[in-house]
Amino acid sequence: MKKLVFALAATAAVLGFSVQASAQEKAKICFVYVGSKTDGGWTQAHDIGRQELEKALADKIETQFLENVPEGPDAERAIERLARSGCGLIFTTSFGFMDATVKIAAKFPDVKFEHATGYKTAPNLATYNSRFYEGRYIQGQIAAKISQKGVAGYIASFPIPEVVMGINSFVTGARTVNPDFKIKVVWANTWFDPGKEADAAKALIDQGVDVLTQHTDTTAPMQVAAERGIKAFGQASDMIKAGPETQLTAIVDTWGAYYIKRTQAFIDGKWETTSSWDGLKDGILTMAPYTNMPDDVKAMAEATQKKIEAGELKPFTGPLKKQDGSDWLKDGEVAEDGVLLGMNFYVEGVDDKLPQ
Amino acid sequence: MRIELERRPEVSRLYSILSPFIALALTIFFGGIMFLLLGKDPVSALYSFFIEPLMEVWSLHELAIKAAPLILIAVGLSVCYRSNNWNIGAEGQFIMGAIAGSILPVVFYEWHSPLVLPLMMLLGMLGGALFAGIPAFLKAHLNTNEILSSLMLVYVAQLFLDWLVRGPWRNPGGMNFPETRTFDPITILPEMITSGRAHWGFGFAIIAAVLIWFMMRYTLKGFEITVLGQSERAGRFAGFSSRKMIWFSMLLSGALAGLAGIAEVSGAIQQLRPVISPGYGFTAIIVAFLGRLNPLGIVVAGLVLALTYLGGEAVQVSLQISDKPIKVFQGMLLFFVLSCDTLIHYKIRMMWFDLSDKPVGEVR
Numbered sequence: 001m002k003k004l005v006f007a008l009a010a011t012a013a014v015l016g017f018s019v020q021a022s023a024q025e026k027a028k029i030c031f032v033y034v035g036s037k038t039d040g041g042w043t044q045a046h047d048i049g050r051q052e053l054e055k056a057l058a059d060k061i062e063t064q065f066l067e068n069v070p071e072g073p074d075a076e077r078a079i080e081r082l083a084r085s086g087c088g089l090i091f092t093t094s095f096g097f098m099d100a101t102v103k104i105a106a107k108f109p110d111v112k113f114e115h116a117t118g119y120k121t122a123p124n125l126a127t128y129n130s131r132f133y134e135g136r137y138i139q140g141q142i143a144a145k146i147s148q149k150g151v152a153g154y155i156a157s158f159p160i161p162e163v164v165m166g167i168n169s170f171v172t173g174a175r176t177v178n179p180d181f182k183i184k185v186v187w188a189n190t191w192f193d194p195g196k197e198a199d200a201a202k203a204l205i206d207q208g209v210d211v212l213t214q215h216t217d218t219t220a221p222m223q224v225a226a227e228r229g230i231k232a233f234g235q236a237s238d239m240i241k242a243g244p245e246t247q248l249t250a251i252v253d254t255w256g257a258y259y260i261k262r263t264q265a266f267i268d269g270k271w272e273t274t275s276s277w278d279g280l281k282d283g284i285l286t287m288a289p290y291t292n293m294p295d296d297v298k299a300m301a302e303a304t305q306k307k308i309e310a311g312e313l314k315p316f317t318g319p320l321k322k323q324d325g326s327d328w329l330k331d332g333e334v335a336e337d338g339v340l341l342g343m344n345f346y347v348e349g350v351d352d353k354l355p356q
Numbered sequence: 357m358r359i360e361l362e363r364r365p366e367v368s369r370l371y372s373i374l375s376p377f378i379a380l381a382l383t384i385f386f387g388g389i390m391f392l393l394l395g396k397d398p399v400s401a402l403y404s405f406f407i408e409p410l411m412e413v414w415s416l417h418e419l420a421i422k423a424a425p426l427i428l429i430a431v432g433l434s435v436c437y438r439s440n441n442w443n444i445g446a447e448g449q450f451i452m453g454a455i456a457g458s459i460l461p462v463v464f465y466e467w468h469s470p471l472v473l474p475l476m477m478l479l480g481m482l483g484g485a486l487f488a489g490i491p492a493f494l495k496a497h498l499n500t501n502e503i504l505s506s507l508m509l510v511y512v513a514q515l516f517l518d519w520l521v522r523g524p525w526r527n528p529g530g531m532n533f534p535e536t537r538t539f540d541p542i543t544i545l546p547e548m549i550t551s552g553r554a555h556w557g558f559g560f561a562i563i564a565a566v567l568i569w570f571m572m573r574y575t576l577k578g579f580e581i582t583v584l585g586q587s588e589r590a591g592r593f594a595g596f597s598s599r600k601m602i603w604f605s606m607l608l609s610g611a612l613a614g615l616a617g618i619a620e621v622s623g624a625i626q627q628l629r630p631v632i633s634p635g636y637g638f639t640a641i642i643v644a645f646l647g648r649l650n651p652l653g654i655v656v657a658g659l660v661l662a663l664t665y666l667g668g669e670a671v672q673v674s675l676q677i678s679d680k681p682i683k684v685f686q687g688m689l690l691f692f693v694l695s696c697d698t699l700i701h702y703k704i705r706m707m708w709f710d711l712s713d714k715p716v717g718e719v720r
Contacts, residue, residue: 037678066672068679070634073624077418078669084414085673095533096629119531159522160533189518344532355522 029053029263030087031065032078034094041192041217041236043067045253046093046116052256053263060267071096076103083108089266091259092116095160101125112271114262117162119341121273128258131279132162133169133340134308135251135287136213137315138301139233140173142248142290143211144181145297146231151351152183153204155214155221157191159355161343163215169315170213171349173304184209185352194220201225211248222246231292238288249301250288257283277337281309316340321348358707361698371700379692386692387685396675404674405667405685417552419662421624424557425450425633427658428616429640431565432609434649438572439605440585445491445506446613447637448513449484453614454621455517456483458628461543462525462536472543476618484614485607487513492606496599502606510637518630525628536628545623555623557616562655564612569651581605613637646693664689 031050035043047065054063064087069078075097082090083104089112092101098118105113105125113125121127143152154170156163167185174181184207186200197216201224204212212232214221219242225232226246234240234250258278265271278284287305290298307313318329323346329335346354387405388398409415429446436443443449457480460472490509494500518534527537545555572578584591584601591598621632643661647654668682 064673064676066669066679070631072629072632072634073421073620074634074665076624077421077666080414080418081669081673084412099538099626158534161531164532342531 027061027089027263027267028085028087029061029063029259029266030082030085030090031063032069032075032082032090032092032094032097033065033067034069034071034096035067035192037065037067039192039217040219042253043093045236046091046255049253049255049259053259056256056260057263057267061263069097072100076100079104079113080107083111087111089114089263089271095162112266119275121275123273126262126273126276128262128274128276128278130253130255130284131277132251132253132285133165133315134280135285136166136169137173137308138287138304139213139249139251140170140175140181141177141304142293142297142301143170143213143233144174144177145300146248146293147178147181147209147211149208149210150178150181151209152181153201153207153209153212154183154185155197155200155204155212155216156185156187157216158189159187159344161341164346164354165340165343166215167350168343168347171347172315172320175349177300182349182351185350187355188216190216192217194218197221198224202228205230219243234288240288240291245292247288247291248293249290252286252288254283254286279308280305281311322346323348323350323354360705360707361702362705364701364703367700375696375700376693379689379696382692382696383685383689387688390681390684390688391675394677394681396677401671401675404670406663408670408674409663409666414552415666417554419659419666420548420554420558422662422665423658424555424561425616425620425636426640426643426661427561427655428557428564428619429609429613429637430643430647430654430658431561431568431651432612433640433644434647434651434654435568435572435581436605436609437644438585438649439581439601440588441495441602441605442503443488443491443506443606443609444503444641445488445508445510445637446609446640447633447635448506448510449487449610449613450617450620450633450637451510451513451517452487452617453480453484453611454617454628454632455513455520456480456486456614457618458525458536458539458621461539461622462628465537465540468540468542470542473545473622476543476622477615480614480618481611482614484617485611488606488610488613489603492603492610495606496602502602514631517628517632521628521630527627534630538627539622543622544626545619553624555619557619557623560615560619561658564615565651565655572651577604613640642690646690648697 031046033043033046037043037047050063050065066078069075071094079090079092079100091114093116095117098115098120101113101115102120102125105122109124111124115125115127117129118127154167156167171183184204186204188196188200190196197218198220201212201221205228210230212221212225212230214235217236219239222232222234222239222242226243231248232243232246234247236253238250238252240247290301314334316335318333319331320329322328384402388402391398391401409419429450433443433446457476459479460476487509491502491505494505495502521536522534525536527535545557548554548556548559580596583594584596584598588598621628625632639661643654643657647657664686668679668686671682672679
């Protein structure tokens with residue numbers, strides 16, 4: 001027994017002495033992830049961005065991250081911990097971290113915060129998002145060319161503006177090619193659940209869709225599409241490995257460019273709060289190689305991508321009607337960002353009732 | 357060869373007291389080896405895990421926030437388990453308490469009165485108790501297995517909450533996101549002391565623990581709970597009703613879980629979301645047993661478990677590692693604590709030569 005007591009005392013003593021305080025010159029850039037950094041989807045894309053940032057500015061910064069942080073009070077604590085541990089700039093990479101980030105930002109005015117996909121800003125809190133819908137417009141056009149039946153299946157996550165916007169953009173793109181094009185939507189009510197997503201994919205294929213797209217993060221729908229011999233689009237990461245003969249293209253989140261830009265501004269002392277909403281031209285999203293499609297379709301997709309990048313083409317340009325047939329945008333009218341960010345209605349061509 | 361657990365004739369008092377410390381020492385030893393194998397400094401890892409979260413005021417507040425629901429639920433569960441009623445559905449009762457308590461700030465959001473907050477807490481307890489009343493009724497009158505019925509009702513509660521925040525209770529100004537309107541300041545559980553954000557939920561937890569401890573130790577009810585839990589027959593001879601005990605223990609634990617739910621929502625989250633608990637109701641089962649079903653032990657156990665969450669994050673930040681090794685380390689701690697506790701009551705017997713179930717001739 002004496003030995004045990006001694007061991008405990010020794011351990012306590014060692015623990016007490018080991019206060020580590022290595023002063024550092026490098027700026028600390030921190031990330032809060034909602035998922036695992038190897039989830040193959042949303043969080044992994046952010047982590048790849050972090051690694052690119054670390055590589056690009058290796059001599060000036062170091063990075064740190066917390067993964068699998070649940071939304072809610074736990075997020076508040078995680079963000080506060082990073083703020084206290086000397087992080088100068090903190091990226092919180094899930095919509096659900098919004099209120100937690102707002103609270104901690106108010107508490108630490110000297111630390112800069114950036115929240116992904118939210119809409120609340122402060123002098124030291126910026127938001128950033130990606131115009132994923134630009135990629136979905138291209139996908140819609142491809143789908144309309146590839147589909148024999150004129151119906152695509154859409155696996156959606158939650159009926160929030162971001163997702164509704166993607167659905168509408170896809171249909172709008174498709175209808176520029178085939179004015180009668182329709183899509184069917186299944187709400188999986190999850191961002192990440194291989195089982196549910198695969199079920200949704202099967203249900204859609206059973207209903208007769210012959211091209212599939214998804215706004216959820218796993219490769220399960222791609223695999224189902226491959227088994228059933230139809231084509232599909234990848235999401236968040238290039239999913240070509242899950243469907244070498246199946247993937248037409250994928251929207252790949254490439255946050256690295258944004259992280260480097262903002263961190264550079266932070267180091268130079270030029271960081272200011274913004275609500276950044278970058279698109280294809282800024283490189284915050286890129287299209288995976290156009291594969292498994294005829295050359296003319298590929299040429300069309302590339303042309304559309306160039307036009308969007310050049311700013312000549314805005315996906316939501318009138319004339320566009322809402323699902324019920326009423327007018328939304330007049331001829332030539334371009335939807336305002338504010339409308340898109342609060343989008344809670346479908347455009348014409350969606351064969352689904354929006355959950356309200 | 358066979359391994360058997362054999363009940364010890366008497367329990368050593370010394371080892372009862374020492375067992376958590378032995379477990380801690382084992383965890384530190386084996387955890388240290390794990391961190392070494394990962395190429396990290398085990399001393400600074402252990403420091404970040406166990407000491408760092410206790411060194412700063414803000415972190416102590418966070419500890420209290422995290423521990424509050426665990427303690428509150430586990431204290432209620434201890435009464436259930438002591439009386440041999442296996443309520444596994446505290447997670448659902450937590451959620452239903454949160455929903456019931458949120459009626460005032462979400463539906464009657466225009467009503468401002470000092471009465472709102474106490475009423476919310478009462479409604480929360482009522483919601484949790486009523487929801488626990490379902491398995492209680494089923495067990496008391498239809499002899500249904502409460503483990504199954506209470507567990508299955510967790511999913512009902514989760515889906516009900518999900519439906520509410522996407523449907524009728526969705527925040528009209530919330531851009532279609534699945535969440536309710538944020539609570540008015542008057543409906544937010546205040547902070548206990550001004551130095552940080554720990555709210556009164558922790559106060560409730562301590563009060564509940566002390567009251568239940570007093571009840572178990574000094575009142576006839578406590579005696580009744582223990583007797584009925586150990587032997588229903590003996591309890592019946594003493595004139596205790598096991599049916600009434602089902603109702604009492606289930607409603608009590610449901611009410612405490614419900615209170616934990618509304619305190620968490622009102623004090624920490626301040627609105628309803630599709631998910632309001634990272635599994636507090638299930639983790640509390642571990643806390644209850646970690647605290648040896650003793651309300652005061654549960655307070656310590658709740659704080660220790662909360663510490664493992666905070667410490668886990670601190671290690672992630674200070675050592676730059678992923679959260680997987682941390683999960684392993686937390687698992688080690690629980691494993692050693694529970695197995696040391698088991699070995700107080702049981703001893704291991706190795707049956708090297710087991711003649712009974714081997715054919716003759718194969719004995720070496």
